[in-house]
């Protein structure tokens with residue numbers, strides 16, 4: 001990487017420049033992809049799942065980082081997400097995985113998105129919209145999109161082959177319990193059902209792309225990797241099993257940061273926040289941070305999480321408001337904490353708060369934590385602390401010198 005002047009160096013450790021920042025380390029995403037790729041069987045492709053604005057990280061910068069890290073495909077849920085990626089100049093194959101309205105289907109095919117089909121009607125719709133590449137989905141147990149009937153799935157595949165302008169590109173399924181290691185054999189049964197169906201079709205059509213695995217399946221079972229894996233959560237450095245990402249060598253890419261905007265004494269018996277849900281038992285000092293549920297820091301975290309300030313964990317106290325939260329800085333805290341960075345997700349000194357920890361506190365999954373960050377939390381892109389460069393189209397170019 002080229003030398004940077006100090007001005008070009010992103011002040012990731014410095015004073016806050018905005019009330020809430022979601023710092024996204026594109027180099028970590030690149031490394032996570034490289035690690036995943038290294039664990040794939042011979043010739044298997046990595047498809048980076050960047051739907052929901054790259055799980056809240058920003059679809060285009062993440063896609064570029066994933067491609068730099070060895071991904072050959074991208075996947076999104078809908079047509080507007082495809083449009084964003086194509087608009088940024090990305091020419092790689094992109095799988096559009098969710099159900100599409102006729103309008104969305106036409107837009108997807110026009111933008112050369114691969115679509116998912118499981119019914120004769122779907123193939124007919126693709127043909128009449130001008131044709132395109134399709135992936136037939138067997139519902140091997142997820143109970144969502146796809147057909148549960150392998151014979152119907154095969155019939156749909158054969159219909160696609162016969163339909164002018166339609167290309168049968170792939171066969172796929174999706175696992176319901178890949179992230180549950182004690183699922184009573186359900187994952188294995190799904191895998192077996194897919195192998196039985198897809199293996200037979202592939203025997204006569206070696207060019208077909210078979211894909212089934214999400215991040216959990218990719219990490220858990222090499223036999224589920226087939227020709228391509230569709231990995232989302234792991235490329236962001238979060239753990240699909242809800243454990244510490246470090247255990248699998250994954251590096252969390254996102255850090256959520258605010259700062260101490262005010263410091264005020266709170267005497268015993270005084271309260272902080274709506275509903276007086278925190279009443280000081282003894283004299284203490286309260287820090288006010290300008291972050292709230294309007295940024296995606298959910299109200300369920302009221303009196304229910306810590307924040308890193310001055311290298312130490314401090315309890316968030318009281319009710320989370322739309323724009324601010326209060327933190328108990330302890331009786332000895334003083335004005336010196338004013339303006340200090342406050343880390344809600346990420347590292348500070350030897351302390352660390354992961355999205356997995358926040359998810360546990362909310363009885364949810366890490367996916368929902370980063371997807372739930374709103375646009376008001378400004379995304380700031382960097383590579384291990386160095387500012388990522390921006391091309392003329394506004395896309396972040398990781399690794400450009």
Ligand SMILES: Cc1ncc(COP(=O)(O)O)c(C=O)c1O
Nearest residue numbers: 049097174214215230231232233
């Ligand atoms: C069909 C499909 N494949 C792959 C993925 C990626 O899953 P994960 O983020 O668990 O890797 C998703 C995400 O929900 C999905 O819906």
